[in-house]
Every structure is written in C-alpha cells, then in structure tokens.
Amino acid sequence: MDYKNFDADKLGKADLEQLIKYHNQAYWEKGAPEISDVKYDSLMQKLREIDPDNELISAIYTPHVSSMGSVNHSEPLLSLDKAYSLNEVMEWAKKYARTEDEAFLIEPKYDGISAKFENGVLSTRGDGFQGENISDKIPLIELECPNYTGKLDRNARGEILVRKDRFATLQNSIRPNGITYKNSRNILTGFMVLKEQKYISQLEFAMKNLNAFLTLVDYDLFSIEVALGEIEQEWESIISEFEKLPYPLDGIVVKLADKEYCKSLGNTAHHPRGEIAFKFQNVAKESTLVNVVWSFGKNCLTPVAEIEPIDIGGITIKHATLHNYQNVLDRDIQIGDTVLVERAGDVIPYIKESTPGLLRESPLITNCPSCGSTLVRKGPEICCVNRDCFESNLQRLGASVKSIGIEELGLPNIRNMMTILNVKNLKDIFDLTKADLERLPGFKSKKINNLFNELQRARNIKDYQLLAALNISHVGINMAKLLLKEYPLDRIFEMTEEEFCNIKGIGPERAKALVAEFASNKEYINEFKEALFVESTQGGIEKPKICFTGKMPEKRSYYETIARANNYEIADDVNSSLNLLVANDLNEKSTKLAKAEKLGVKAIALATWLEQVEIPANLKQSEQAEQLELF
Ligand SMILES: [Zn+2]
Missing domain, CATH: 1.10.150 (DNA polymerase; domain 1)
Incomplete structure (x- = not known):
C-alpha cells in the first residue's frame, strides 16, 4: 500500500480505514504529518460517503502530549459536530431556531489544541471527560481573553496555538533534529510532546525573541451575533474578517446565542446539540512543478511556476506565483517536485506546500535571461541592474x-x-x-x-505623480506626497539619511535605502523633467497663510516658529489669499487690520491664537530658560 500517493476516490473501505489510521498516528502521536490536510480530508470525505457511521469519523482524536498526569474534567468538554457546507449549517440552525430572529454567535474555529486552565491547572480536552495535565507548559503560554492579554493567571477555556506572526519567527529559528516545520500546527504538536528539559534548550533562541510563544485563545475572544435570517448573507464577509485574525483557523463555529437555551438542548453521545463547527474546505490540489519562468518586473525578476494543469473550482490552473527568489531558496522548491497549489477567492494561485520529486532541477538563476549580465540580490528579490537591459x-x-x-x-x-x-x-x-x-x-x-x-x-504632471513615476522601491503616491510636503522635488534627491528619518513613518533602515535609491535615480529625474511640464504642489496640500501685526510680548520670530510648527505658511502682507491675521490687540490702529476687515480676512487676538496652537516642546524650554536668566 502506498501511504502517500493515492487517489481516495478509487479506494475501498478497508484501504481507507488503514490509511486514516496510519495518518492519524503520524499527525497526532508523532506530530509529523506525511500528507497535506487536503489529502487527509479527501480520505475522510470518501469514507463518509461510503460508510457514514464509521467509527473513525466520529472518533475523537487527541494530540499526544507530554503529561504530568490525568485530570478529570468537572464538566465534560465535548468536541463539536461538523458541517461541511453552508447548507448543512443552515439545516442545523433551522432545526434549533425557535423564531426567524433567533440569534446565533459565529466564532472562529481555532486550529490548535483544545485546553482548559482552571484553578492553576492547565489540561487538554482529552476524550472530553479526562484530559492530560500540561501545567509545565504554563510559562510558554500567553492568555488572550476578552479585555486581557498576558500571563496565564485566570480561568479560561480555549485553544492553545501558535499565532501566525510568531510562527513566522519560529519557523526560521528552531529546527530541532533537522525537522522543518511546515505549519503552525506542526510546530505546536512538536513542542507539546517535548519534556521540559528538552524544550528549554531547544527554545532558548525563541524565548530570547518571544517571551511566550504559545497562545491560549479564549473561546469568548471573538464572536459576531447574527440572526437566523442573516447567516447566509453575512457568511462570506464574516469568513474574510476572521481570516485577517492572527490565529490559524480551520473553520467557523456557529452556536445559539441564548446560553441557557443552548445548554438546555443537551448533548448527543459526542457533541453538544446547540453548537456546530463548519470546517473549511481548502481549494487546493496537488500538481507537478514543470518549469519556473523568471518574469521581469519593474525592479526585479519574479519566479512564476508552470504546473501540470489542474482544475480548482472549475478553473484550469497552469501557473502559480512563487513570490520571490528568497521564497524559492528557503523552501527548496525545485522543478519536478510535487506541489500543493491553493487558490483562495480571487487571490493569485500560489504554492502552499511542496514535496521533493524523484528527479529535481534547481530553478534558481544567476544571469539575466534577457541581457545575460550577472543578477544582483536586493532583499528577497533578484534584480538585473544593467542599465542597457x-x-x-x-x-x-x-x-x-x-x-x-x-x-x-x-x-x-x-x-x-x-x-x-x-x-x-x-x-x-x-x-x-x-x-x-x-x-x-x-x-x-x-x-x-x-x-x-x-x-x-x-505632459502636464504634478510633482508627486512624477516622483511616484520614478519606480523607486516603496515610493508610491502616498510616500511621494509625504516627502513633497516637506521638501521641493529637486531637494529630495539631495536629502540625507537624517532628513529622511525626520519624516514621520521613515525609520533608519528605510532612510538609508532611500538615499541610495534616489542617488541612483537622479539621472531619470532629469529625463522626466526634460519630457514633462512639472507642476509643484508641495504634496497637494496647501498650508494656510498667516500674518502677524502690531507689537508683541516676544520677538516676531518666536511666533513665526510656532506658526510653522503648526503647519502655517508665513505671509508678510495682507491680501485676499491670506487665511488668518493675528494681532496683539484687535482694537489697535493698524493698516493691516483695516485691510483684513475690508478683504474679509479673519483676524484674531494673539492670546486666543496661542490657546489654539501647540507650542513646540523645545520652544517652551528656551522660553523658560530666558525667563530664568531675567531673574
Ligand atoms: Zn538584464
């Protein structure tokens, strides 16, 4: 029997059972799955079709964990009945709804290990009645529950998991025994089976970077209340909202919002009646990587996978994105490998997983396919820097x-x-x-x-459009406007790292890169300026013009500095384009005040204006220092 390469549709009951048992063991006990979730689901689905009452379908699987002993649950922690389509969810919901307006809670179904923390003891769900005591893992776990994130120090019921953001860090940092973690589930089971002394050493690196790398997400953390009649309509937008959460999910939980009513419905042998879990059906299929084409982008070369055509959701797919050079390198993806291609919604199909093929060929390139010059690495990308390419x-x-x-x-x-x-x-x-x-x-x-x-x-172009048109990395329309708000177009090409750093949202790394980018694009700006009529907009944001009049307690320059810090442009004279005239005394005789009144320009008293603006901190200090000197 081939445990990895099979077509579930062609298998009989006995083979299906054998394969499911084998892969259950690999997944739950060894924490080392050998096939993709999609492939595993295809086995379960086929078995459901030919033998819906098979005990393997209703069986409760428990992850193998390093245990400090058993814990008897005061109340059974049951797993949920599963639905595989929205229709099945609706059938269930209609069965238990008492009215058309019955309220349901829709919650994420977290992909982790179900656990409970009660009176200082952390335990797994186990078979629902008895779980394993895993309190030795408490220091590794952070609790996230409504209105609280922090040490695991209060009762909670939820799922232990590795957050997506932490997985990204862990994936690159810990590979005990040469094992590469393919997904967060994989990393989770890996650590749950370890005994304390082992994981401490293996986690040293991770612990330095992340205080607690596991999270217990309380089941009550997120939920959306929806009336029966709205479930179908809201379904897709709720799913896409949940997908943005930083937790790995494998479905959606739907339950009756009325807790007492929900409880009163009781349980079947395995599941509570008032709740149901909808399992995500991944739109992913296996194929073979036939070739990798390096496609030219404006700044670099992007790897595109050519695959053996497959049909996903009625669409024939022949290409998938491989994102960038580093991705191909890190994941050791080679021509001839078996690849799992996923297409979610309108997203470009991408390669989710890959397994080495028998005959492999590296798709990585060192020379430009167009001009032949040596390619240069820039961050995760590879680029051709030949100006004549x-x-x-x-x-x-x-x-x-x-x-x-x-x-x-x-x-x-x-x-x-x-x-x-x-x-x-x-x-x-x-x-x-x-x-x-x-x-x-x-x-x-x-x-x-x-x-x-x-x-x-x-030919007529605004300065920020021109700046964005230069195709400098990370300088789009918004960044261009931000820069032009502070400096005129020509000046930007002369800016120093320090000056870039002073602009909100630009850190030292980015500043360094920008100086280099602008320097190497200097010749292009002239090319543009020769071809176009550039209109200066100062970022498209007009600063209000302000003018001061009359004798004031401090030097005029002091107030002008405050005005500039508050984004005003200083004007010397009163005309119709002036926005504000500030006078120490509104009743004093002044030609500026008279002119302002005639032109309908707003005039306010200095004291009033000072109350409206923010005085820069360094100015306040020097003001105080001057006053101290006077004494
Ligand atoms: Zn080239």
Whole structure:
C-alpha cells in the first residue's frame, strides 16, 4: 500500500480505514504529518460517503502530549459536530431556531489544541471527560481573553496555538533534529510532546525573541451575533474578517446565542446539540512543478511556476506565483517536485506546500535571461541592474508610462517603439511625431491621433505623480506626497539619511535605502523633467497663510516658529489669499487690520491664537530658560 500517493476516490473501505489510521498516528502521536490536510480530508470525505457511521469519523482524536498526569474534567468538554457546507449549517440552525430572529454567535474555529486552565491547572480536552495535565507548559503560554492579554493567571477555556506572526519567527529559528516545520500546527504538536528539559534548550533562541510563544485563545475572544435570517448573507464577509485574525483557523463555529437555551438542548453521545463547527474546505490540489519562468518586473525578476494543469473550482490552473527568489531558496522548491497549489477567492494561485520529486532541477538563476549580465540580490528579490537591459528597460518604461497616466499605451506597443523607433526613455516617447507613430504595426489615423493627444495631455504632471513615476522601491503616491510636503522635488534627491528619518513613518533602515535609491535615480529625474511640464504642489496640500501685526510680548520670530510648527505658511502682507491675521490687540490702529476687515480676512487676538496652537516642546524650554536668566 502506498501511504502517500493515492487517489481516495478509487479506494475501498478497508484501504481507507488503514490509511486514516496510519495518518492519524503520524499527525497526532508523532506530530509529523506525511500528507497535506487536503489529502487527509479527501480520505475522510470518501469514507463518509461510503460508510457514514464509521467509527473513525466520529472518533475523537487527541494530540499526544507530554503529561504530568490525568485530570478529570468537572464538566465534560465535548468536541463539536461538523458541517461541511453552508447548507448543512443552515439545516442545523433551522432545526434549533425557535423564531426567524433567533440569534446565533459565529466564532472562529481555532486550529490548535483544545485546553482548559482552571484553578492553576492547565489540561487538554482529552476524550472530553479526562484530559492530560500540561501545567509545565504554563510559562510558554500567553492568555488572550476578552479585555486581557498576558500571563496565564485566570480561568479560561480555549485553544492553545501558535499565532501566525510568531510562527513566522519560529519557523526560521528552531529546527530541532533537522525537522522543518511546515505549519503552525506542526510546530505546536512538536513542542507539546517535548519534556521540559528538552524544550528549554531547544527554545532558548525563541524565548530570547518571544517571551511566550504559545497562545491560549479564549473561546469568548471573538464572536459576531447574527440572526437566523442573516447567516447566509453575512457568511462570506464574516469568513474574510476572521481570516485577517492572527490565529490559524480551520473553520467557523456557529452556536445559539441564548446560553441557557443552548445548554438546555443537551448533548448527543459526542457533541453538544446547540453548537456546530463548519470546517473549511481548502481549494487546493496537488500538481507537478514543470518549469519556473523568471518574469521581469519593474525592479526585479519574479519566479512564476508552470504546473501540470489542474482544475480548482472549475478553473484550469497552469501557473502559480512563487513570490520571490528568497521564497524559492528557503523552501527548496525545485522543478519536478510535487506541489500543493491553493487558490483562495480571487487571490493569485500560489504554492502552499511542496514535496521533493524523484528527479529535481534547481530553478534558481544567476544571469539575466534577457541581457545575460550577472543578477544582483536586493532583499528577497533578484534584480538585473544593467542599465542597457532591454527587458528591464521595457518594464521600467512601461511602469513609468502607466504611473503618469497614459492609458492608451501598453507594453506590446512600448516594445515596438523600442525595437522599431529606437525609443529609450520617456522623453523619446513624448518626442515621437505622428509620422513616427505611423511606422508602428496596427497604428491607423484614429489611433495615432488618440495617442498623440493623450501624450500632449499627459505632459502636464504634478510633482508627486512624477516622483511616484520614478519606480523607486516603496515610493508610491502616498510616500511621494509625504516627502513633497516637506521638501521641493529637486531637494529630495539631495536629502540625507537624517532628513529622511525626520519624516514621520521613515525609520533608519528605510532612510538609508532611500538615499541610495534616489542617488541612483537622479539621472531619470532629469529625463522626466526634460519630457514633462512639472507642476509643484508641495504634496497637494496647501498650508494656510498667516500674518502677524502690531507689537508683541516676544520677538516676531518666536511666533513665526510656532506658526510653522503648526503647519502655517508665513505671509508678510495682507491680501485676499491670506487665511488668518493675528494681532496683539484687535482694537489697535493698524493698516493691516483695516485691510483684513475690508478683504474679509479673519483676524484674531494673539492670546486666543496661542490657546489654539501647540507650542513646540523645545520652544517652551528656551522660553523658560530666558525667563530664568531675567531673574
Ligand atoms: Zn538584464
């Protein structure tokens, strides 16, 4: 019998039972699953079809844990009955709803180990009546319950799990005995079977970075109340909301909101009647990785998997994303491997898991497929830095054209412009005449006119659009506006690390990268400026203009500093574009006050204005220091 490569649909009852038992043992006792969840589910589903009452289906599996002894539960902790479709959930809900408005609670079904902390003892659910005492794991566990996150120091009932964010750290840091953890479930069972002295040494690294790496999520932490009639309508949005939570989930729990009524329904032999668990059906299928194509992006090369075509949810899938170079390297994904491809909603299909194939070939590359020059690593990416690389330039030009809003011009036409008209940069595109455009395949008079007019229109550009059009990593429209709020366009290319650091949201690492990026893009800015008419917007945000008048208690510069710190622009004179005139005394005779009144410009007293603004902390100190000197 082949325990890993099988087609559940072709198996009979005896084979199914044998396989399920084998993989239960691998999963629950050894903490080392040999097949994917999807594959395991296919066995269970087939068995359900041919023998719905089989004891393997209703059996309760308990994770093998290193135990300090048994604990008898004062109240049985039962597992939930399962539904595999929304229809099954609705059938159940309608059966127990007393009215159309019966309220139900919808909660995440956490993928961890069900446990209870009561009077200082932490125990697993076990068979529901008796669990294992795992109190030695308490120091590793943080509790998250309504209104509290912290030490496990109060009674709770929930699921022990590894949060998604912590898994990311752990996955890269601990690999005891050469075991690679494929998922958080895997890491959890791995640690639960360890005895204290063993895990302490293996966890040393992790403990340094994460105080408690396991979490007990209280079952009451998240829940959404929905009336019977709204369940179907709300279902998908609730699922997508739950998927954003930092916990691994394997389904949804639906229960009656009326706790007393729920309890009064009692239990079947194995499950409470007032609750049901909907198990996620993963839309994932296995295939073989046939080839990896390195596709050009605007800054780097992206690996795209070519797979043996599979059908997921009625759609034929031939390609899947491999994200970036580092991902392929870290996960040792090679051509010839068996891959599990997942497609969730509208997300691009991606490779969830991979198992080494018999014949393997590394898909990693060292030279540019277009120009042949040596590729350079930049963070998780691999990039071609040759300024004359045709494909890289095509992508960069395509991205620039797109970001300054020329809709009519796509990559195939830019490619033709580069090969036929020898276009090299944006300015070359803007300099094209109608006669030039005629030489392009498929360009007739109407199309030529449209593109020509669009180019003329696109020549007028705002400074932040231009900055974003440079395709500098992490500098999109928002970052561009942020930078331009502080500095004019030309000045940004001269900015120092320190100056970048002073801008909200930019840390030292990013500042360092930005200095280098801007330096290496300096030549492009000139290319753009030659081709375009750039309008300065100062980030598109107009600062209100302020003017001061009359004799004031402090030097004029003192108030001007406060005004600038509060995002005002200082004006010397009163005109209709002025937003605010500040006078020490509103009744004093002043030509500025008279002019402001005539023009309808708002004027306020200095004292009032000072109450409205924030005085910078360093200014307050120097003010105090001056006062102290006076005494
Ligand atoms: Zn190249």
